[in-house]
Amino acid sequence: MNIQEIAARCSRCGYCNVCPTYRVEGWESVSPRGKIQIALSFLNGNIKIDARTVKDIFKCSVCGLCEEVCPIDLPLIDFWEELRYVMSKNGYAPLSVHKKLKEITYRYFNPYSGDQDRRDEWVNFEIKPSKTLYFAGCTASFKLQNLAKATANALNKLGIEFTIAGRNEYCCGSPFLRTGQKDIFEKLFERNLRYWERAGIERIITSCPGCYRTISRDYPRIAEEKGQEFNIEVVHTVSILERMGRFEEVEKKVKGTYHDPCHLGRHMGMYDEPRNVIRKLGIEFVEMERTKEYSLCCGAGGGLRSQFKEISFEIGKQRVLEAMETGAEYLITCCPFCEYHLSKSAEKLGNKIKVVDLVEIAEKLISP
Amino acid sequence: MDSFKMELSRSVKRYDFHPIQRMLYSQDLIRISPFLKRFIKYPVCIVQPESDEEVLATLEISRRFKIPVVPRGAATSAYGGATTLKNCMVIDFSRMNSFEIKNGCAVAESGVVWLDLEKELNKAGYALRVYPTSAPASTVGGWIAQGGYGVGSLRYGDIGKNVEWIEVADFDGVKRVKGNELKYYVGLFGTTGLILRACLKLRENREPSNYAVKCSFKESLNLIEGAYHASYMNRSLSKMVGCGDAESLLLSFEDQKSDLDFDVELGNKIWKRRFYLLKAAKNANIIFTEAVLPYETVSEFYQKVGNLAIKAIFTQDCVVMLGILPERGYYSTALKVVKFIKMAEKHGGRAYATGMLFPHKKILDEDIRDYKKAVDPENLLNPGKAMQSNAISKLIRLAEMIP
Numbered sequence: 226m227n228i229q230e231i232a233a234r235c236s237r238c239g240y241c242n243v244c245p246t247y248r249v250e251g252w253e254s255v256s257p258r259g260k261i262q263i264a265l266s267f268l269n270g271n272i273k274i275d276a277r278t279v280k281d282i283f284k285c286s287v288c289g290l291c292e293e294v295c296p297i298d299l300p301l302i303d304f305w306e307e308l309r310y311v312m313s314k315n316g317y318a319p320l321s322v323h324k325k326l327k328e329i330t331y332r333y334f335n336p337y338s339g340d341q342d343r344r345d346e347w348v349n350f351e352i353k354p355s356k357t358l359y360f361a362g363c364t365a366s367f368k369l370q371n372l373a374k375a376t377a378n379a380l381n382k383l384g385i386e387f388t389i390a391g392r393n394e395y396c397c398g399s400p401f402l403r404t405g406q407k408d409i410f411e412k413l414f415e416r417n418l419r420y421w422e423r424a425g426i427e428r429i430i431t432s433c434p435g436c437y438r439t440i441s442r443d444y445p446r447i448a449e450e451k452g453q454e455f456n457i458e459v460v461h462t463v464s465i466l467e468r469m470g471r472f473e474e475v476e477k478k479v480k481g482t483y484h485d486p487c488h489l490g491r492h493m494g495m496y497d498e499p500r501n502v503i504r505k506l507g508i509e510f511v512e513m514e515r516t517k518e519y520s521l522c523c524g525a526g527g528g529l530r531s532q533f534k535e536i537s538f539e540i541g542k543q544r545v546l547e548a549m550e551t552g553a554e555y556l557i558t559c560c561p562f563c564e565y566h567l568s569k570s571a572e573k574l575g576n577k578i579k580v581v582d583l584v585e586i587a588e589k590l591i592s593p
Numbered sequence: 594m595d596s597f598k599m600e601l602s603r604s605v606k607r608y609d610f611h612p613i614q615r616m617l618y619s620q621d622l623i624r625i626s627p628f629l630k631r632f633i634k635y636p637v638c639i640v641q642p643e644s645d646e647e648v649l650a651t652l653e654i655s656r657r658f659k660i661p662v663v664p665r666g667a668a669t670s671a672y673g674g675a676t677t678l679k680n681c682m683v684i685d686f687s688r689m690n691s692f693e694i695k696n697g698c699a700v701a702e703s704g705v706v707w708l709d710l711e712k713e714l715n716k717a718g719y720a721l722r723v724y725p726t727s728a729p730a731s732t733v734g735g736w737i738a739q740g741g742y743g744v745g746s747l748r749y750g751d752i753g754k755n756v757e758w759i760e761v762a763d764f765d766g767v768k769r770v771k772g773n774e775l776k777y778y779v780g781l782f783g784t785t786g787l788i789l790r791a792c793l794k795l796r797e798n799r800e801p802s803n804y805a806v807k808c809s810f811k812e813s814l815n816l817i818e819g820a821y822h823a824s825y826m827n828r829s830l831s832k833m834v835g836c837g838d839a840e841s842l843l844l845s846f847e848d849q850k851s852d853l854d855f856d857v858e859l860g861n862k863i864w865k866r867r868f869y870l871l872k873a874a875k876n877a878n879i880i881f882t883e884a885v886l887p888y889e890t891v892s893e894f895y896q897k898v899g900n901l902a903i904k905a906i907f908t909q910d911c912v913v914m915l916g917i918l919p920e921r922g923y924y925s926t927a928l929k930v931v932k933f934i935k936m937a938e939k940h941g942g943r944a945y946a947t948g949m950l951f952p953h954k955k956i957l958d959e960d961i962r963d964y965k966k967a968v969d970p971e972n973l974l975n976p977g978k979a980m981q982s983n984a985i986s987k988l989i990r991l992a993e994m995i996p
Contacts, residue, residue: 234874234878236622236871236874236878237620237621237622237668238622238669238727238730238871239622239667239668239669239727239730239731240729240730240868242667242706242729242730243729251607251641251687251688252609252614252639252641253614253617253618253639253685254611254613254614254617259617262616262617262620263613263617266616272612272613272616274613275613277611278611278613294729296868296869296870296871296872296874296875297871297872297874297875298875
């Protein structure tokens with residue numbers, strides 16, 4: 226089905242009212258149902274859209290909750306991404322901040338303006354050649370270097386040989402694919418793939434669900450479209466920890482809850498692995514009200530945080546409050562972007578719960 | 594228009610005049626053909642009140658500027674109740690969505706979503722007696738305004754029977770309505786007043802025990818006694834919604850039953866999918882048709898329409914029959930919808946609701962028209978609905994004449 230056909234199938238039942246941005250904004254034009262109707266009218270040539278409507282369409286973290294609740298199983302994640310691309314192709318997008326991030330990434334190969342020569346600044350070990358690559362991703366490389374270090378330590382402790390690409394690691398392109406900017410995404414894809422082929426990479430480990438989804442699902446699709454081969458296995462750190470990790474239990478009993486990152490959960494279907502690791506660590510595990518398929522997004526993805534900070538933080542705070550309601554001391558997640566955004570959201574609520582990445586805790590407790 | 598806008602901006606916080614927003618708020622669940630769309634008028638603006646005061650202020654503006662209002666919950670009605678037929682203001686109640694538990698009842702504002710309410714009530718040990726099968730989206734005010742039956746109606750009856758009182762706003766202010774007077778509001782689509790909140794009767798929260806029974810429709814009528822909720826799907830519908838390939842009766846009891854030798858696994862599956870009838874639309878667009886039948890004639894009616902995908906919801910005093918029609922040509926399918934209801938009428942039944950489609954049906958009490966004139970002399974409350982004809986309902990009347 227193309228997006229016009231998908232839009233025409235929408236029954237307007239309104240079950241997608243669970244959309245986190247709609248719940249904040251409250252207008253039909255921000256609801257998935259409303260956006261689908263706008264898209265349908267626009268694609269059929271019945272309406273003209275203006276800047277405000279385009280902004281409303283982009284008020285979405287592409288979390289995929291709408292797809293989960295849709296009674297007729299419309300593929301809405303793909304729909305939003307394609308719609309954003311159509312908006313870009315027709316000159317209605319990218320939105321200002323998304324465009325700026327693209328310009329920054331053209332220059333620095335990451336959206337944080339980080340110096341590409343310092344991408345491996347976090348490395349405190351000797352880099353050896355290997356067919357397995359740890360792809361740290363932009364957030365862990367420039368913003369949350371402890372996560373990159375912890376991941377590398379964990380892999381070392383588990384006896385997994387790996388290499389890193391250093392200045393040859395480029396943004397995976399996820400933020401651009403999610404915001405309809407396929408041009409830069411394809412360039413980043415080509416750069417990364419070229420290096421991986423040169424280095425003979427057969428397996429990629431990521432600690433970022435955004436990179437994980439992009440490299441494992443989007444790269445093969447793009448490669449196929451371009452007539453290229455893509456035979457690289459992609460794994461997320463947490464599945465390695467679950468499969469291979471033996472852990473000591475935490476010394477002091479602590480209570481923790483888990484936030485499902487959208488790109489790991491709804492987009493990739495990985496729900497049990499992180500929970501199994503948390504339990505192995507001896508953490509008293511408690512679920513939030515909305516979990517797994519129905520988990521609330523952290524509010525940062527899909528370009529929402531960069532372009533619509535207020536909405537993004539409102540959602541982030543809702544998620545932190547939901548975690549606090551469980552009585553947990555730790556809000557554990559498996560995504561640097563979620564961790565970063567939820568930490569900042571928790572800060573706004575007085576830091577009453579500590580936001581941590583599962584790898585950072587697990588790494589310390591791996592049995593020798 | 595400028596003074597209208599100025600007045601509105603002084604009186605309410607959330608309103609919108611944007612053309613795209615107006616387009617979106619002109620429609621609800623009902624699918625309207627391109628030809629019939631000419632009878633739909635985009636609203637002048639949308640208002641999202643957050644308090645009774647803002648609703649009253651909007652009504653005052655409506656009266657002063659002679660601009661009708663169309664109340665809107667989640668727009669999940671298939672009867673066009675929230676469809677806009679005139680230049681009007683849509684009053685979207687979704688921001689009035691708080692509730693409290695008081696004396697064993699839930700006092701819920703109009704915009705509360707049924708399933709959200711049920712989940713919160715369950716945490717406090719309570720549960721709704723009845724809720725609509727569109728509970729994940731539909732709102733308290735929306736369902737009461739449409740009237741009807743849902744999950745739990747076998748034991749507890751229709752929504753009207755499960756409301757202690759409602760508070761409504763009209764041009765004279767806010768009033769509390771209960772008892773026999775509820776008939777002037779339940780099922781009236783906001784044509785006599787705007788529902789602000791409702792006091793809902795509750796029950797103790799008990800996980801229902803669910804059973805599926807493979808049986809004929811006629812047999813199902815002898816098995817439903819004692820159940821809190823019961824519904825029946827024929828074979829074609831069971832297949833369409835992924836609940837096996839046989840006709841099945843769902844029986845849900847408020848208490849655990851140990852003496853029933855029925856299929857628990859399938860029962861739980863159907864129960865879990867009670868909100869997901871729309872799964873029938875997974876592979877093709879469908880149109881629903883509904884009718885209410887007396888128990889005495891429902892088997893005979895079922896025999897006449899059993900070639901369609903059918904769901905029956907059993908209630909205290911009648912059976913709601915739902916027909917699911919694959920959309921093969923808009924008008925030919927619409928004609929089948931009409932025929933289904935005509936057939937029901939021949940068997941002593943009636944259309945499920947009025948809304949925009951069936952205001953000519955004699956569902957409502959005779960004195961309601963007089964009541965409408967008294968409370969809304971200038972016909973500003975959702976005109977062209979419930980008891981007033983409109984261009985689309987006139988076409989339906991014509992279609993009804995086709996043998």
